[in-house]
Amino acid sequence: MAEAIKIDELDIEFKDEVLGKVPAANFDLCLTCGTCTGGCAASELMDMDPRKLIRMLNLGMDDVILKSNWKWVCSMCQRCVAACPMKINIPALVFNLRAAIPREKRPKGILGSCDQHIRTGSAMGAKKEDFEFTVLDVAEEIRESHPGFEDLEVSVDREGAVMVLNQNSREPVTEPEEMGPLWKILHSVGADWTYPSVMWAGENYCMFMADNEGWKYIIEEFAYHIDNNLKSPMVVNTE
Amino acid sequence: MRKFNIPHKFQLITIIELYAQWIREGKLKVNSDWNKELKVKFTVQDPCNIARKSGSNKIVDDLRFVIKTVVGEENFIDTVPSRDNNYCCGGGGGALQAGFPDERRAFGRIKFNQIEATGANYVIAPCHNCHGQIEDIGHHYGGNYHVVHLWTIICLAMGVLGESERTYLGPDLAEVGL
Secondary structure (H helix, E strand, O other), X not given: OOOOOOHHHOOOOXXXXXXXXXHHHOHHXXXXXXXXXXXXXXXXXXXXXXXXXXXXXXXXXXXXXXXXXXXXXXXXXXXXXXXXXXXXXXXXXXXXXXXXXXXXXXOHHHHHHHHHHHHHOOOOOOOHHHHHHHHHHHHHHHHHHOOOOOOOOOOXXXXXXXXXXXXXXXXXXXXXXXHHHHHHHXXXXXXXXXXXXOOOEOOOHXXXXXXXXXXXXXXXXXXXXXXXXXXXXXXXXXX | OOOOOOOOOOEEEEHHHHHHHHHHOOOOOOOOHXXXXXXXXXXXXXXXXXXXXXXXXXXXXXXXXXXXXXXXXXXXXXXXOOHHHOOOOOOOOOHHHOOOHHHHHHHHHHHHHHHHHHOOOEEEOOOHHHHHHHHHHHHHHOOOOEEEOHHHHHHHHHOOOOHHHOOOOOOOOOOOOO
């Protein structure tokens, strides 16, 4: 038989902690209607759902929600808060549940990708030299063997280019030939573009890991490089 | 950048908006003639980041405009629900590397059913997480679809897709335009 929750023994600490960081999260306004849960693809997985999570938070069942791995199954897709009549920011709660775990105890895969990105500029650990070598090599191959693209131009860190493109590191690292079609489109419209050598990768696993410091560092390094070294007016996200 | 108030001078835009702009301006000369006889059916995944999280349907509407231009309006079958109300594929938020593959696939079951219901042979996934997850759930649940990048289909329609750039195409399109 299920055990009754002994509310008197619980302190509501985690809710106050998160509300301190996200005052507009509205946790106290929950009507328990369950709209969030009805439209959530992660509902019932690991015996958890968004409504239950908010109930547990509001009752002070901090130990249970901090221990649950559901925070890594929820993708923070925001479908719940988009539908919520009281606009309760459940994804912000999930983000802060992730952030409450000691950094080294967060999932190895995400942690590794975040650390690689801080160190090398891409989650797959490809350094800027490797990135530059790969793109220039693939571009040369296209110029030589793809008719109509003898003049294809691909550059890294070309100052003053109108557009700076990021590139998910999966392409240069595991399937470089997938970059060709993108370049061909850019070539066909006469786009003036370049890749950055600093934080060139499109992904950001530090964001997924709820590592605010790492996330911020990656974006700051990237923004500084674009504004001060490349002086380009436009950044194009390729995914 | 908004979250951390990081100052920056540049404008941030997605390539999807540029594709749409270039087609409207006539710079990107592309049409769906290649698919008139073939009638290959396509559907799309709305990545959460450019749909719900962008705050409007502008990018996902541009995405549909580009897809309809290159595959033919009659060959595009949307999912239900769609656009900013679409379901997450289940690969986002780090899920592909979080170490809970059973739960990730259970999450993706809704996406798989949505895709299967369209009957489309191809899913255009303009996000790497979505691409990886939709391929994985397709294999896991025995789907009959292929997952492609948007640039692959644009180049196919332009007649410039090289032999080595067809990894994600099925046998029905492997030779088209070569």
